[in-house]
Amino acid sequence: MQPRNMSMSGVVDLAAVKAAGEAKVKAEQARAEAARQGGAGAVPPSALVSDVDEAAFERDVIQRSAEVPVVIDFWAEWCEPCKQLGPLLERLAHEYNGRFVLAKIDVDANQMLMQQFGIQGIPAVFAVVAGQALPLFQGAAPEAQIRQTLDQLVQVGEERFGLTGIVVDQDAAADDGADRAPAEAPAGPYDALLEEAVRALDTNDFAAAVRAYRSVLSDDPLNTEAKLGLAQAELLARVQGMDAQQVRKDAAERPSDVAAQIAAADLDLVGGHVEDAFGRLVEAVRRTAGDDRDAARVRLLELFEVIGPDDPRVGAARTALARVLF
Numbered sequence: 001m002q003p004r005n006m007s008m009s010g011v012v013d014l015a016a017v018k019a020a021g022e023a024k025v026k027a028e029q030a031r032a033e034a035a036r037q038g039g040a041g042a043v044p045p046s047a048l049v050s051d052v053d054e055a056a057f058e059r060d061v062i063q064r065s066a067e068v069p070v071v072i073d074f075w076a077e078w079c080e081p082c083k084q085l086g087p088l089l090e091r092l093a094h095e096y097n098g099r100f101v102l103a104k105i106d107v108d109a110n111q112m113l114m115q116q117f118g119i120q121g122i123p124a125v126f127a128v129v130a131g132q133a134l135p136l137f138q139g140a141a142p143e144a145q146i147r148q149t150l151d152q153l154v155q156v157g158e159e160r161f162g163l164t165g166i167v168v169d170q171d172a173a174a175d176d177g178a179d180r181a182p183a184e185a186p187a188g189p190y191d192a193l194l195e196e197a198v199r200a201l202d203t204n205d206f207a208a209a210v211r212a213y214r215s216v217l218s219d220d221p222l223n224t225e226a227k228l229g230l231a232q233a234e235l236l237a238r239v240q241g242m243d244a245q246q247v248r249k250d251a252a253e254r255p256s257d258v259a260a261q262i263a264a265a266d267l268d269l270v271g272g273h274v275e276d277a278f279g280r281l282v283e284a285v286r287r288t289a290g291d292d293r294d295a296a297r298v299r300l301l302e303l304f305e306v307i308g309p310d311d312p313r314v315g316a317a318r319t320a321l322a323r324v325l326f
Contacts, residue, residue, distance in 0.1 A: 042169040048093045052103040054110050061103050065128040068166045069100040069157040071136070071150070074117070074124040076108050081140040082123045088143060089125070092150060099154045099165040100127075127153050130161040145294075148301045156322045159315060190216040190223065197229055206237035231305035239266050251280075258284055258292040262299045269303055277303055278317035286324040297321070 052060045052072075061070050073089050075082035086104065093102040107114040107122055117126055117133065125136040136149050157163035197212035213230035216223050244267055250257065251264035261284045268277035281303070284296035300321060304314050 042167040043098070044169050045094060047101070047166075048098065048168065049090050049102045049104065052105055054112055057113060061128050062131055064101065065131055066163075068098065068163055069153050070128045071100050071102050071153070072117075072126045072128065073102060073104045074107050074114065074119050074122050074126070075104060076106060076122055079122050085123045085125075085140040088146065092146065096150065096154070097165075098168045100150065100157075101166070129153070129157050129163065145298065148298060152301065152318065152321070152325075155309075155315075155318045159319060160322070190220065190226070194225060194229070197226075197233070201229075201233060201236070204236075204240070206233050206240060209233035210237060227305065228308070231302060234302070235266060235269065235306055238263075239270050242267065256287060258288055258296050262296060265299065265303065269306060274307060274311075274313050275317075278313065278320075282317060282320045282324060285321060297325070 050060060061072065064070050071089065071093070073082075073086060075086055089102055093100065105113055107119060117124070121138060123140060124138045127134045127136055134153070136153065137146070141149075154165075157165075193212045193216050197209045197216075200206070200209035200212060210230060210233045213226045213233060216226040217230065220226070242263065247260070247263045247267055250260040254260050261280055265277040265280045268274075268280060278300065281296050281300040285293055285300070288296060300317070304317070307314050
């Protein structure tokens with residue numbers, strides 16, 4: 001289909017963002033092709049998730065973290081939230097296709113590791129990157145929040161430590177699924193829905209655009225165009241009807257009011273002040289804790305989606321966010 005003009009009055013260069021997303025997809029395809037051709041270091045999908053004990057911790061976590069971020073799931077058989085979170089993390093480990101690996105640690109059988117990490121309650125999720133331990137979250141968090149945390153972890157691993165992940169052997173993946181029923185193909189193509197979303201954006205019907213993009217993503221969660229379009233449509237819907245002067249006045253007078261800072265950041269971005277928007281929210285994360293901190297962090301990650309992962313301003317803001325979080 002032909003390229004679409006989905007820019008926000010020239011504020012966001014969506015063509016560049018879309019190209020960056022397509023480049024990322026091509027990189028993933030190249031990684032998969034290298035695995036199919038027996039690329040050096042390719043691992044079977046089964047290596048993406050492993051049970052780790054104290055004896056294997058040095059090898060399977062510390063040493064492994066020099067080549068790929070290792071996410072640690074501290075769990076126990078009696079823990080009901082663990083039974084919800086564990087399968088989700090395993091599914092995401094396979095979906096991220098080697099960008100991180102998952103180490104599952106049973107706290108009942110590995111008390112020493114539990115004490116070393118200062119675990120007070122489970123489930124608890126940490127990461128080890130280049131030998132450095134980072135707390136991620138505790139409890140059975142929503143999937144969207146977990147994905148955002150993992151995206152940030154992968155970004156930190158790439159930008160600060162040069163960890164680009166491991167190659168997964170797709171032939172081994174095919175062998176693993178040889179006895180399973182074939183997965184159904186996505187229902188696409190989605191051209192009609194995407195065109196509908198663009199028409200809605202052009203007429204400022206942002207609610208309709210959001211519905212159309214979400215319809216695409218419900219069947220094809222990795223659709224780059226729909227993800228970018230949804231982030232834009234949601235942003236434009238939020239600022240529609242805002243009193244810009246009052247929003248900025250509130251933000252200036254109440255620097256500790258997270259809701260006021262979030263609203264002002266949305267206006268900053270729509271107005272083309274990308275670095276101001278990012279800086280405002282990084283500062284809000286630094287100042288706050290608990291639910292307020294999480295709200296500012298989540299909105300910042302949403303604004304990253306609008307601009308695109310390969311924009312240098314996003315990279316700089318991710319690094320700044322990592323510094324205040326970790």
